[in-house]
Amino acid sequence: MPYTVQGQELETDDLGYLIEADYSDEVVEVIAAAEGLSLTERHWEVIRYMRDEYREHGQTPNFRHMLKGVNAFWPEADSKALYELFPMGPAKQAAKVAGLPQPFGKGGY
Known part of the structure; x- marks a missing residue:
C-alpha cells in the first residue's frame, strides 16, 4: 500500500508503514487520510x-513510554484520550501517521 505524496510514490512495508522516515507535513496528511483520521492540533502534538x-x-516509544512522554505537554492525557486520537493503537498508529517506520516488536523502547 504505497502512498503518493506530491506525485512521488513512497515505499511501505506490508502494514503500510514507510520503509524510511519522512518528516514532511504532506506525508502526515496523506497517511492520516488513508487511516480515516481527521487531524486536530492534539494529533499534531503527538x-x-x-x-x-x-x-x-532511532525508534518510537512503546505505549507506556509514549503516555509518559505525552504527559509532559498534555498532563491530562490518559490511555482513553490517546485511543480517541489513534483508535488502532496509539503507539503504532501514531508512528505510522507520523511517517515513521514500523515500531520494533511490541512498540519500541
Whole structure:
C-alpha cells in the first residue's frame, strides 16, 4: 500500500508503514487520510513528539513510554484520550501517521 505524496510514490512495508522516515507535513496528511483520521492540533502534538523520539532514539516509544512522554505537554492525557486520537493503537498508529517506520516488536523502547 504505497502512498503518493506530491506525485512521488513512497515505499511501505506490508502494514503500510514507510520503509524510511519522512518528516514532511504532506506525508502526515496523506497517511492520516488513508487511516480515516481527521487531524486536530492534539494529533499534531503527538506526531511531533513521536518524530522527536524517533530522531533521538532511532525508534518510537512503546505505549507506556509514549503516555509518559505525552504527559509532559498534555498532563491530562490518559490511555482513553490517546485511543480517541489513534483508535488502532496509539503507539503504532501514531508512528505510522507520523511517517515513521514500523515500531520494533511490541512498540519500541
